[in-house]
Amino acid sequence: MSLTVWSVLFTSQTNVFGYNRAEMISYIFMAAILHGLVLASALYGLAERIYSGDISSLLLKPVSLFSYLAIEEVADKGRNILATLIESGILIALFQPEIVLPSAYTTVVFLLWAAGGVILNFLFSLLFGTLGFWSPDTWGPKFLFFIFLDFSAGKLFPLNILPDWLQSALFLTPFPYLTFMQTQVFLGKVAIDKILIHSSALLLWIVLFYLLNKFLWHWGFKNYAAQGQ
Amino acid sequence: MPEPVITVRNLKKHFSVYKKEPGLLGSVRSLLRREYETVAAVDDISFSIKQGEVVGFIGQNGAGKTTTLKMLAGLLYPTSGEVSVLGFNPWNRENAFQKQFSLVLGQKNQLWWDLPAMETFLLNQAIYDIPNPRFRKTLNKLVDLLDVKDSIQIQVRKLSLGQRMKCELIAALLHNPKVLFLDEPTIGLDVIMQKTLRDFISEYNKEYNATIILTSHYMDDVKELCERVIMIDHGKKIYDGLLSSIINKYARNKILSVVFAAPVSKNDLKKFGTIKHLTGSSATLLVSRKDATKIAARLLESLPVQDLNIEEAPLEAIIREVFGNRAKIA
Known part of the structure; x- marks a missing residue:
């Protein structure tokens, strides 16, 4: 659908919000692939698993719960990426759009940032999971989060089309580092001198959410009721 | 004297639960102001268990047995x-x-x-880091003992409760644990399957000298497997000792099952004890435990007895008696 909307806009002009037609098409494909790679998660039901006591059998085994969940996540992402690549491959073969291909340098940065995005989203998922230590009702906060995420991570449209003040505000949050910044580096729209700044910001968010998780999980385990009996 | 494998000292687990009034108004009110109550699920329990012991945890629902095991x-x-x-x-x-x-x-x-179930077994092999030869040997042995060779390749959701429970036990024992906590392992199973699992647990205990704590509402499980029992009520330990001692101490009655050569009347029988059952020429009498032998002798002299059995009262009844006398024990 995004492809159709943007195609209509590009019929009357060659540049929309700083993107030419090839860049916008590349953006749409890349956002879809990153959605499968970064934002899709097997852990959205983690809070329910905690609240219902389903994680008890994992906690009893000589394996780190977080390693186990990480492997579940990787397996799920593998499946998502395969499905996205097949779907995108068919679309590219059918419509043969112009796709912007990055340089070797930006490809490396792109892959590192994509890995960072995966870790950041994993930490978000774990954070939402901790709600299950205290409440069975996690649907509301998750729904609000995903609605906000759709807009703020650049899934529906590139964040560059937003007013400057809103963009600045969004960059005070971790959301642009989930998929939007990865698309920008892929398209070569991030200046070399900014790469280090954004890499540091991404790393900082990862460290911050890691520490927050550590605190909340420790607190949560002390409250864990291991229900189900 | 061997060192205890399990030592518990003054263990307490209190849960904070909030009380909500029923209905929509109650829900709204609970958003603004919640009344919390502290529930002592386990309240100052101490005990120790030696290697190889099989100990039964007995208590009513909500007594704190599962919480202690957890x-x-x-x-x-x-x-x-x-x-x-x-x-x-832990x-x-x-x-x-x-x-x-x-x-x-x-x-x-x-x-x-x-x-x-085989997939879970393989996953457990990886998680518990069990070398392949040992894994195969243990698995084959457990599969043979529990007779589930045909079930382990079938999706778990398609197995019967009994088959599933057997597979659960295999998954739990593949790494040859030294300590086993069994919480209602025979729940929902038919009597034959209960017996199979009991025999298996007993076999496992003997072979590996494993320490086992078992909770069960089926007194047959406790009677057959546990020499020692710990009784818990409202989170407190009310008895810790031999099962036989508690039977001797709290079983006030014995049961006399009698078959007569000819039908006897209710009047003839009631002077010997409380009649629980009488149909034609067979009867069941509840008699005082200390006088059981004497009463049996008198019965043999006075009435045309063909067959007579003196039995212990069911363990369930004795346990009920103990919980009824909780204040006296504590």
Whole structure:
């Protein structure tokens, strides 16, 4: 659908919000692939698993719960990426759009940032999971989060089309580092001198959410009721 | 004297629960102001268990049995007190500790629902780091003992409750745990399957000298497997000792089952004890435990007795008696 909307806009002009037609098409494909790679998660039901006591059998085994969940996540992402690549491959073969291909340098940065995005989203998922230590009702906060995420991570449209003040505000949050910044580096729209700044910001968010998780999980385990009996 | 494998000192687990009034108004009110109540699920329990012992945890629903087991397994964090299992603090969840025990919860399962049980066994082999030859040997042995050779390749959700429980036990025992916490392992099973599992647990205890704590509402499980019992009521330990001692102490009556050569009347019988059952030429009498032998002798002299049995009262009745006399014991 995004492809159709943007195609209509590009019929009357060659540049929309700083993107030419090839860049916008590349953006749409890349956002879809990153959605499968970064934002899709097997852990959205983690809070329910905690609240219902389903994680008890994992906690009893000589394996780190977080390693186990990480492997579940990787397996799920593998499946998502395969499905996205097949779907995108068919679309590219059918419509043969112009796709912007990055340089070797930006490809490396792109892959590192994509890995960072995966870790950041994993930490978000774990954070939402901790709600299950205290409440069975996690649907509301998750729904609000995903609605906000759709807009703020650049899934529906590139964040560059937003007013400057809103963009600045969004960059005070971790959301642009989930998929939007990865698309920008892929398209070569991030200046070399900014790469280090954004890499540091991404790393900082990862460290911050890691520490927050550590605190909340420790607190949560002390409250864990291991229900189900 | 061997060192205890499990030591529990002044263990407490208190839960804070909030009380909500019924209805929409109650829900709205609970958003603004909540009344919390502290429930003492386990209240100052102490005991120790030696290697190779099979101990029965007996108590009514909500007495604190499962909560105690969950604390011993490191699932629940105690409010206060000390626990040591195999020299470890369970709450630290160290790999070396987790490789040496198993907790089987009869109403929970670790098997992957949509996959054959064999997949869970293989996953456990990897998690517990069991060398392949030992894994195959243990698996074959457990599969033979429990007679589930044909079931382990079938999706778990398609197995009967009994088959599933057997597979659960296999999954829990593949790493040959030294300590086994069994919470209602025979719940919902038919009597034949209960007996099979009991025999298996007994066999496992003897072969591996494993320490076992068992909770069950089926007194046959406790009677057959446990020499020692710990009774818990409202989170407090009310008895810890031999099962035979509690029977001797609290079983006030014995049961006389009599078959007569000719029908006898109710009047002829009632002077011997309380008639529980009388149909034509067979009867069941409840008699005082200390006088049981004398009464049996008098019965043999006075009435045309063809066959006579003196039996203990059912364990369930004795346990009821104990819980009824809780104040006296405590």
